[in-house]
Amino acid sequence: MSQPRSLVTGCAGFVGSHLCRRLLDEGHLVTGIDGLTDSYDPAVKRANLAGFAADPGFTFVAGHLADLDLPPLLEGIDYVFHLAARAGVRGGWGAVFDDYQRDNVTSTQRLLEALRLKPGARQFILASTSSIYGRDPPLPTPETAPANPQSYYAITKLACEKLAAAYLHHFDVPITTLRFYTLYGPRQRPDMAFHIFLRSLLRDEEITVFGDGAQTREVTYIEDAVDAILLSLGADRIGQTFNVGGGTYRELNGYLEELEIVAGRRFRRRTAPVVEGDQLHSRADVTQARDVLGYAPGWSLRDGLQAEFDWLRAVYDDPG
Numbered sequence: 001m002s003q004p005r006s007l008v009t010g011c012a013g014f015v016g017s018h019l020c021r022r023l024l025d026e027g028h029l030v031t032g033i034d035g036l037t038d039s040y041d042p043a044v045k046r047a048n049l050a051g052f053a054a055d056p057g058f059t060f061v062a063g064h065l066a067d068l069d070l071p072p073l074l075e076g077i078d079y080v081f082h083l084a085a086r087a088g089v090r091g092g093w094g095a096v097f098d099d100y101q102r103d104n105v106t107s108t109q110r111l112l113e114a115l116r117l118k119p120g121a122r123q124f125i126l127a128s129t130s131s132i133y134g135r136d137p138p139l140p141t142p143e144t145a146p147a148n149p150q151s152y153y154a155i156t157k158l159a160c161e162k163l164a165a166a167y168l169h170h171f172d173v174p175i176t177t178l179r180f181y182t183l184y185g186p187r188q189r190p191d192m193a194f195h196i197f198l199r200s201l202l203r204d205e206e207i208t209v210f211g212d213g214a215q216t217r218e219v220t221y222i223e224d225a226v227d228a229i230l231l232s233l234g235a236d237r238i239g240q241t242f243n244v245g246g247g248t249y250r251e252l253n254g255y256l257e258e259l260e261i262v263a264g265r266r267f268r269r270r271t272a273p274v275v276e277g278d279q280l281h282s283r284a285d286v287t288q289a290r291d292v293l294g295y296a297p298g299w300s301l302r303d304g305l306q307a308e309f310d311w312l313r314a315v316y317d318d319p320g
């Protein structure tokens with residue numbers, strides 16, 4: 001194939017900005033779509049674009065997937081990477097459902113519909129989440145575990161998976177689904193735990209630990225996740241779903257210790273009850289990704305946290 005042409009939705013976000021940089025480095029022509037939504041400060045998202053916005057291979061389309069005329073944007077596109085979403089399980093309940101519905105479900109349906117009307121893309125990579133497994137999955141969790149989502153985020157992401165599966169079944173839209181386990185690294189979203197904790201260390205602000213800190217999480221360094229995305233390209237991956245975990249699995253208390261080592265500072269902590277909708281434990285069974293994709297996450301927790309901390313020091317102007 002000559003230069004592959006890729007469409008990345010959510011290009012100004014945490015994952016999208018890393019993926020765009022890597023695709024450009026690997027010779028793709030990239031069209032990035034982002035609505036710069038209010039999920040967090042749009043100025044942060046604009047800053048995320050800085051690393052590649054001026055690259056001659058990159059074209060930015062500012063707009064929301066629920067509003068844009070999508071079929072023309074698919075003209076000549078080989079790969080669609082659908083990352084745009086309202087992410088995060090702590091979005092709350094009530095009226096915010098409309099935002100999750102529009103950003104996640106309606107937007108995914110419109111993109112799939114555009115692919116139905118304008119077929120031609122070789123593959124559609126759908127970013128999904130381990131959150132769809134819910135509160136008490138078997139550990140480690142295989143892709144075949146039942147979905148039991150417990151937040152608007154996870155419920156709408158599961159709806160996106162189901163929509164994609166239906167468009168594959170009825171219209172041959174070439175879907176591959178990746179379920180990511182908590183990603184971290186530079187440009188991590190400001191609502192995510194490591195970002196909040198490191199920012200608190202930099203500003204000497206008190207942190208809130210929900211529960212006793214014994215909840216466990218599998219986390220994945222962003223570059224390992226981008227590796228998995230690129231490894232998932234291939235006609236034989238269509239119709240498959242892969243867990244993407246980083247192979248790092250600790251209690252929250254263990255992560256807090258590691259964050260203190262990396263930052264060279266101590267936390268001031270208070271505790272609060274576990275938040276409704278939170279997953280207590282997550283751990284990926286990545287057998288499928290390893291055996292089919294050849295996925296082998298290589299980043300250590302220490303190095304990954306150090307990279308995120310170095311980035312955050314620059315963001316929050318900490319001289320050290």
Ligand SMILES: NC(=O)c1ccc[n+]([C@@H]2O[C@H](COP(=O)([O-])OP(=O)(O)OC[C@H]3O[C@@H](n4cnc5c(N)ncnc54)[C@H](O)[C@@H]3O)[C@@H](O)[C@H]2O)c1
Nearest residue numbers: 010012013014015035036037064065084085107129180183
């Ligand atoms: N970060 C993680 O730990 C994690 C874990 C599991 C799954 N994921 C998935 O990865 C993807 C990217 O997550 P992220 O952490 O980079 O989030 P992010 O919020 O940083 O990035 C999403 C970007 O998409 C844009 N956007 C959202 N909805 C849009 C829409 N409908 N139309 C146009 N633009 C829209 C936002 O403005 C934002 O820039 C999401 O699909 C998320 O569900 C992320």
